[in-house]
Amino acid sequence: MSLRTRWLASLAEVEATAWDALAGDANPFVRHAFLAGLEISGSLQPHLGWTPRHLTLWRGDTLAAAAPCYVKTNSHGEFVFDHAWAHAYARYGLDYFPKLLCAVPYSPVTGPRLLAPDDASRRALADALGGACAHEGFSSAHVNFLPEAEASAFPDPWIERTDVQYHWTNDRGWRTFDEFLAAMDHRHRKNIRQERAKVGRAGIRFRIVHGSDASGADLDAMYGFYLRTFAEYGNRPALTRAFLDHLAATMPASLVLVLAERAGRPVAGALCLRGGDTLYGRYWGASEMHPGLHFETCYYQGIDFCLHEGLRRFEPGAQGEHKLARGFLPAHVRSRHFVADPAFRAALAGWCADERTAVDAYVARLATHSPFKSGTQ
Numbered sequence: 183m184s185l186r187t188r189w190l191a192s193l194a195e196v197e198a199t200a201w202d203a204l205a206g207d208a209n210p211f212v213r214h215a216f217l218a219g220l221e222i223s224g225s226l227q228p229h230l231g232w233t234p235r236h237l238t239l240w241r242g243d244t245l246a247a248a249a250p251c252y253v254k255t256n257s258h259g260e261f262v263f264d265h266a267w268a269h270a271y272a273r274y275g276l277d278y279f280p281k282l283l284c285a286v287p288y289s290p291v292t293g294p295r296l297l298a299p300d301d302a303s304r305r306a307l308a309d310a311l312g313g314a315c316a317h318e319g320f321s322s323a324h325v326n327f328l329p330e331a332e333a334s335a336f337p338d339p340w341i342e343r344t345d346v347q348y349h350w351t352n353d354r355g356w357r358t359f360d361e362f363l364a365a366m367d368h369r370h371r372k373n374i375r376q377e378r379a380k381v382g383r384a385g386i387r388f389r390i391v392h393g394s395d396a397s398g399a400d401l402d403a404m405y406g407f408y409l410r411t412f413a414e415y416g417n418r419p420a421l422t423r424a425f426l427d428h429l430a431a432t433m434p435a436s437l438v439l440v441l442a443e444r445a446g447r448p449v450a451g452a453l454c455l456r457g458g459d460t461l462y463g464r465y466w467g468a469s470e471m472h473p474g475l476h477f478e479t480c481y482y483q484g485i486d487f488c489l490h491e492g493l494r495r496f497e498p499g500a501q502g503e504h505k506l507a508r509g510f511l512p513a514h515v516r517s518r519h520f521v522a523d524p525a526f527r528a529a530l531a532g533w534c535a536d537e538r539t540a541v542d543a544y545v546a547r548l549a550t551h552s553p554f555k556s557g558t559q
Contacts (some may be wrong), residue, residue, distance in 0.1 A: 186292055187310055190236040193218040200245040208458035209293035212285040215432040217250055225426035231256035232287055237310055246315035247298035249307050254281045259420060261290035261500050262517045264324045274526060278321050282314050286325040288420055290500040291462055292515055295328045296335055304335040313382040315522040319501050323520040336518040342532050343517045344541050350485055350496040359486055368463060370507055370553035377474035378482060384472045386444045388483055393430045393437030404439055407467025438521045440483045450479050461488050463498035481508050512548045
C-alpha cells in the first residue's frame with residue numbers, strides 16, 4: 183500500500199502512542215508529550231514565529247513515518263543561524279519567509295528528526311519536505327540538529343551545514359567526580375576544585391529534584407530563574423509556566439531540576455531533561471551571583487548526576503568555549519537545508535562548504551587545548 187502524506191496543524195491530531203512508537207524513548211525532545219506540551223501550554227505562538235505543521239506519512243490508517251515541522255516567519259529559537267541568508271535573500275529580491283523547519287523548538291539538541299522505521303520512509307519524508315517548497319511556496323526547508331544516521335536521506339540538492347557543541351562523555355568508565363578529575367592535567371583539575379570550593383564557602387548547597395518529586399514551589403523557583411535569565415539578556419521568554427507543569431506531569435522520569443539553595447532558599451537552578459544514556463542541560467538562572475555558581479549549577483552538578491546515575495553523556499547546551507576547560511569536548515552538530523531558488527542554492531552551497539572547512543579547522547585547534555592528560559580522553 184502506497185504512503186499518503188498528511189500535514190497536521192497540531193500534534194493533537196495524532197495518537198501519542200503511534201507517534202512515540204516511531205520516535206522511540208531515547209530522546210525526550212521528540213516525544214509526543216514534549217512537542218504537544220509546547221503547543222497546549224501556549225509556548226508556541228504564530229506571532230512568535232512558530233506555527234505547527236507536522237509532516238506525517240500514512241499507510242492506510244496506520245502512521246508510518248513523521249517529522250516535527252513548523253512554518254517559520256522568523257529565525258528565532260532555532261540555534262542554526264541563517265539571519266544572513268534571510269538578508270541576502272531580501273537583497274536578491276525574494277521573500278525568505280515563510281520557510282519550513284523540521285526541528286524541536288528552542289532546543290539545540292541532536293536527535294531523531296525523520297521518525298521512521300527504515301531508510302525508504304526517511305527518504306520519503308525528506309522528499310516531502312523539499313517538495314513542500316514548490317507545492318506551498320516556502321522559500322526553503324531546514325532540518326536542524328539531525329543525527330549522522332539520518333544524513334543519507336538528504337542527497338543533493340540538500341545543503342550540509344556543521345557547527346560545534348561541547349559534550350561530556352564517560353567513555354573511560356569513571357565512577358566518581360574525583361576519578362573524572364584525575365584524568366585531567368594538574369592546572370585544570372586545580373581550577374575546578376577551586377571553583378567548587380568557592381561555591382561551598384558561600385554556604386550554597388544543591389538539591390536534585392526529579393519531575394515526580396517537583397513541588398509547585400520548586401517549579402515556581404525554576405521558572406523564575408528562567409525568566410530572570412531572559413530579562414538579563416533582553417530577550418523574550420517563550421516557555422510558559424504551564425509547560426513546566428506539563429513536563430512534571432507527563433514526563434516525570436525525564437525532568438531533572440538542579441536547585442542551588444542558600445540558607446534554605448533557592449538562589450539558582452538548572453532545568454535538565456534525561457533520556458536514554460544522556461542528560462541534556464537546557465535552562466539556567468540565578469537570583470544571586472557567586473563565584474563559580476554558574477559552573478557548579480550547570481556543569482559540575484550535571485556531571486555528578488551522570489556519574490551517580492550511570493549516564494554516558496551530558497550535553498549542556500549550545501556554544502561556549504569555556505566548557506572545554508571543564509571537561510566538555512568539541513562535537514560536530516549537523517543540519518540540512520533545501521533552498522528552492524537554484525541560483526541562490528548554488529551560492530549557499532559554496533558558502534557552506536567553506537564554513538564546514540573552517541569548522542573542521544576550529545575543532546582541530548580545540549583538540550590541542552584539551553584539559554585531559556594525554557591518553558585519558
